[in-house]
Amino acid sequence: MTKTAAAKKTTAKKAAAKKPAPLPEELEINRRREWRFDFPLDTLIEGSLADGAKFKEETHLENISSGGAYFTLDSGVVVGSKLNLFIELPEKLADGKKMRMRIGGITVRLEKPDKKTKRQGVAVRFSDDMFKVVPEKKPAARKKK
Numbered sequence: 001m002t003k004t005a006a007a008k009k010t011t012a013k014k015a016a017a018k019k020p021a022p023l024p025e026e027l028e029i030n031r032r033r034e035w036r037f038d039f040p041l042d043t044l045i046e047g048s049l050a051d052g053a054k055f056k057e058e059t060h061l062e063n064i065s066s067g068g069a070y071f072t073l074d075s076g077v078v079v080g081s082k083l084n085l086f087i088e089l090p091e092k093l094a095d096g097k098k099m100r101m102r103i104g105g106i107t108v109r110l111e112k113p114d115k116k117t118k119r120q121g122v123a124v125r126f127s128d129d130m131f132k133v134v135p136e137k138k139p140a141a142r143k144k145k
Helices: 003-017
Strands: 041-046 054-064 068-073 082-088 100-108 120-127 132-135
Touching: 041 068, 068 100
Parallel strands: none
Antiparallel strands: 041 054, 041 082, 054 068, 068 120, 082 100, 100 120, 100 132
């Protein structure tokens, strides 16, 4: 046996011996690049459907990260749909004012619709480099006659 072959054999044995212990089943491995936070914030979703029809739908975020968000919709968007999210911020974060954060995104993953509610899980990757915080729009006041 040559020195090179003996060295490779020894290295292979050391690598096999250093195999990490398996993780406990209750420990979940997160392979995402960003941390996701469960924030059930009220959110208005605006966008276009595959047929070009525009829609607006209110929902709740299930989770959000620096790069995307996950929520459910009835609207039937498709992968690649461009959406705008208007996320209502807690008043504590906005000095007691009603504010929304607007950020655009692209649908990157869809879950099968729920059999009972027909709502579909939607994963969005944010496409905007910047988000915008805007005052919440108040409904137009009707004029008295």
